[in-house]
Amino acid sequence: MKTILFVCLFCIGINSTAQSVITNWPRVSSVTITTSAQNIILKWTADKEDADLYYEIERSTDGEHFKTAAIVLTGFSDKENFRYQFKEKNQGNKVYYRIKQIKQNGSWHIAAETTL
Numbered sequence: 001m002k003t004i005l006f007v008c009l010f011c012i013g014i015n016s017t018a019q020s021v022i023t024n025w026p027r028v029s030s031v032t033i034t035t036s037a038q039n040i041i042l043k044w045t046a047d048k049e050d051a052d053l054y055y056e057i058e059r060s061t062d063g064e065h066f067k068t069a070a071i072v073l074t075g076f077s078d079k080e081n082f083r084y085q086f087k088e089k090n091q092g093n094k095v096y097y098r099i100k101q102i103k104q105n106g107s108w109h110i111a112a113e114t115t116l
Contacts, residue, residue, distance in 0.1 A: 025101055026053065026082075028111035033097070035090055040116060042086040042097055049074050049082050052104040055111075057086045060096040063115070069097075 026046040034041045042057065053074050058066035070086050086097075099112040 031112045045081045056100040058098040063096045
């Protein structure tokens with residue numbers, strides 16, 4: 001009986017840990033996209049970032065097939081919020097962007113999507 005109880009408690013611990021890893025992503029907010037004749041600028045803020053996190057900006061022209069446009073390193077703080085920016089040349093086409101959060105262990109999360 002003690003062995004069975006130990007195994008059940010151990011399994012509950014694993015599930016709790018896995019759930020916290022999945023849901024423990026910094027909140028991305030204030031996503032804005034601005035354009036000019038020359039540039040597209042994507043800005044966002046995040047809070048409570050882990051040291052092992054970075055961002056990957058993905059771009060698509062059809063909204064289905066995304067490719068990496070840039071890697072943005074984390075840790076640039078403005079006291080409570082972390083502010084980021086991605087800038088590229090405006091080519092005049094409809095473009096879809098995704099902000100992907102990636103941890104060093106390989107797990108990732110799509111934090112925001114926007115269209116120009």
